[in-house]
Amino acid sequence: MQTQLAPQYQGTSDGMAAEAILRKCVHCGFCTATCPTYQLLGDELDGPRGRIYLMKQVLEGTVPTRKTQQHLDRCLTCRNCETTCPSGVQYGHLLDIGRKLVDQQVPRPATERALRWSLKEGLPSPAFGPAMAMGQMLRPMLPKALKNKVPAKQSAKHWPTRTHERKVLMLAGCVQPSMSPNINSATVRVLDAIGVQTLVVPKAGCCGAVKFHLNDHDGGMAQMRANIDAWWPFVSRGVEGIVMNASGCGVTVKDYGYILRDDPAYAAKAKRISELTQDISEWLPELSQKLHGRVKAKASRIAFHPPCSLQHGLQLRGGVEKYMGELGFNVRLTGCEPHLCCGSAGTYSVLNPAIAYQLRDRKLGHLNSTFGPDKPDQIVSANIGCITHLQSGTSTPVRHWVELLDEALP
Numbered sequence: 001m002q003t004q005l006a007p008q009y010q011g012t013s014d015g016m017a018a019e020a021i022l023r024k025c026v027h028c029g030f031c032t033a034t035c036p037t038y039q040l041l042g043d044e045l046d047g048p049r050g051r052i053y054l055m056k057q058v059l060e061g062t063v064p065t066r067k068t069q070q071h072l073d074r075c076l077t078c079r080n081c082e083t084t085c086p087s088g089v090q091y092g093h094l095l096d097i098g099r100k101l102v103d104q105q106v107p108r109p110a111t112e113r114a115l116r117w118s119l120k121e122g123l124p125s126p127a128f129g130p131a132m133a134m135g136q137m138l139r140p141m142l143p144k145a146l147k148n149k150v151p152a153k154q155s156a157k158h159w160p161t162r163t164h165e166r167k168v169l170m171l172a173g174c175v176q177p178s179m180s181p182n183i184n185s186a187t188v189r190v191l192d193a194i195g196v197q198t199l200v201v202p203k204a205g206c207c208g209a210v211k212f213h214l215n216d217h218d219g220g221m222a223q224m225r226a227n228i229d230a231w232w233p234f235v236s237r238g239v240e241g242i243v244m245n246a247s248g249c250g251v252t253v254k255d256y257g258y259i260l261r262d263d264p265a266y267a268a269k270a271k272r273i274s275e276l277t278q279d280i281s282e283w284l285p286e287l288s289q290k291l292h293g294r295v296k297a298k299a300s301r302i303a304f305h306p307p308c309s310l311q312h313g314l315q316l317r318g319g320v321e322k323y324m325g326e327l328g329f330n331v332r333l334t335g336c337e338p339h340l341c342c343g344s345a346g347t348y349s350v351l352n353p354a355i356a357y358q359l360r361d362r363k364l365g366h367l368n369s370t371f372g373p374d375k376p377d378q379i380v381s382a383n384i385g386c387i388t389h390l391q392s393g394t395s396t397p398v399r400h401w402v403e404l405l406d407e408a409l410p
Contacts (some may be wrong), residue, residue: 001056014101025087032086042238055095058098059098068102073099080340131177132175147355148392165195191243207253208227228266248383248384257274281382296408300377302329302377302378304320342360343359367410
């Protein structure tokens, strides 16, 4: 796609990156067929191709409008279109640039600004934990919309204390320790069972995704640099990897090398951090081999929802079903639209609840038919956002797959 950058964008990092991405697009429209918002709304401007045209116009000097902003806001950033695209268009990177440029020119209503500020400052804040604890205590009295975002209180169970020669780092995350603490401790116990010690560095906090995707790029990158600083002494001593058990965080940390590519002080370190980052599902081949015969899987029907960040962002597909099956679990992927987003998408379900809940209910309908007339006994996923969002629409337990593996260990 030919693009003539406006003078203010020529020679800038954002301008050059956007132009390179746009030039790969052949406007074939294959992406529209797999875009969740286009599926629901049927508007070309609410699909990847239409949004690409909108961003191209802005980069060429057209003044964006509130309508432009809303069409970009309605994107889930699921990156399904990247999986579909035959030309390798990095739509997610382009959208980050487009949203930033539009927000610089289009003021938001005061209520919208306040909500977005509260999300980007509140979710990564140390105050989030106490606030969540209070919400869980008052959960029976909360209105439904708020209760949907407050999972029932969960025990983290025990944290292994053994030391091993093999060591990995793990990002605790900003909301997961308060919302579902057992995911982290289960991950540590599972790795401990194969002789791997997990280290959590207290100074490594939010991955930076919340702020970055709410157009506070400076704030998001500051969090990324802080994580790199916290991890670097351990990286220098030779940890095997940096394990992520929330694929939404994983896809962001995997992108540190790209996001900080122009930072002379951090570019090389960020690239190394990205290279070391692994989703916990990437450990499943070794887990399956070493835990074979030790796992006592319950005879239950388990439907798996692969998060968009896992299957489209990290391009990891098929591993959970395959290796959990080898370990004795009856895990299945739904046969209908397994590629489509559940509607969680980070803060999307708060900012665009109508679309988010339509997608949730559509996804749950497909998950419930995974085993034909018999509903699944459990639904598993690989990202805290998806787990919480799906659980708000069903009484069927929704959990992280690593929790099931942990429970089946002797």
